[in-house]
Amino acid sequence: MATAWFQHTPSSLASLQDQLVAAQVRDSVAPFSPLWRRRFSELNRRAATIRSVADLESIPAMGEREVSPTGDPAGMAALVLQAGEAGFALHAEGPALRRAMRLRVMRNDAYQRAVDADTRATSYVFSGYGMRYPIASTRADLDTIARAGARLWAVLGLTRNDVLLSGVEPAATTEHVALQYAALGAGAPALFPGSRPEAIAAAARLAPPTVLALPTDAAVEVLDRLRGLSSLRTVLLVGAPTDAERLAATHAAHRAVGAGDLAVLAVHAPAGARVLWGECRQSGGKTGLHAYPDLDVLQVVDPESGEHTTGGGELVLTQVGMRGSALLRWRTGDVVTGVTTQPCPGCHHALPRAEGLRRHALVSGLGTDGEVIDLRAIATALGGRQDIRDWRIVAGRRGRGGSRVVVRVVANGGDAAAMVIGAAADIRSLAGALPTQIVLSDPYEIQSLRGEHYSERILAE
């Protein structure tokens, strides 16, 4: 019998992921992604040499700016796979192919439907931090998303008897679509009244929820408007929270519920992903986000270079087993303290897990100010200049959810003022915006900067 999705050992999980990576590159990415065909040829690599998770490490990770260097979201359409009827026979699994062939003999339109289910993108969600771009799903992908949702329910310790109330805006986002499909996949009733606190409160009176899903940014504000939610036993923070956000939401949730047991757990979809990952109930949120063995390969790169690294760094996602869009070595902009496939100390399942995730840490300015600046693009600009001896990027918060980014540069001899002006121009052209400040500094000064290190030179106050 096949191993259940949560019953892998670390070694069976590793060999499953090797097979899935090889199949995804061979059957989906290489034949149907013009973007990746071009990239493989630029890297002077043959797609057929990518046969395992370890082989992936040798490919530089890719993100929004590599797909669309000008920042034009239209360029991001290149992520969608260009499959069609001719391609279907190449990658369809045996039984699906035989069924389709039989249908073709009998009824051509039924054959076309079977092919379309597996190849044609029929629905889109919009994702991304620096720019919004579409992620395509085929009908078969949506089935996969629903199955992943049923698993998410189990990870969160929920059952079909739970009643979900979602305060996530009903829109074409991974967060909303994945929650909707999770409730459907689990067979649990769910209400999606929108994100206005009064609409959420009215829905809660109508159908008392046992699970309340709220965007992490808005959770405290909404919970403070709710009282007497005596049926509530789980709050889902949508978007990995910081420790401070989790604590504040937990206090607000207890005020809203009164007495009783309550779990506050995170669910999170990195940029580019089509499913939500969850924290297991047994861990109480202490063991990281649980991904899916047959859908997600998690790796880490140095945010400055995009090269493979171990330990902490930028989370990179390779999505396997889905057809609509090709997310291979995708740079999420999230920072993690590590990824692992070792058994979880809480639920004891060997699943890919992302630990210590900081959501969109590498894309700053997502607060009320509106403008967004990509710290990875700043790093590329600074790293490319001969007249800069050393540099640091320091991201910090300022009031009302906004953030500031201070760049400190050390001149490599020469005209320091000209260097600062040149660096500013390079940053503007690569990152699409200027940081809050660019400050000429001395080597001692930047080496004594303190903060949480996302990489050697990118830090957060």
Ligand SMILES: [Zn+2]
């Ligand atoms: Zn667990």
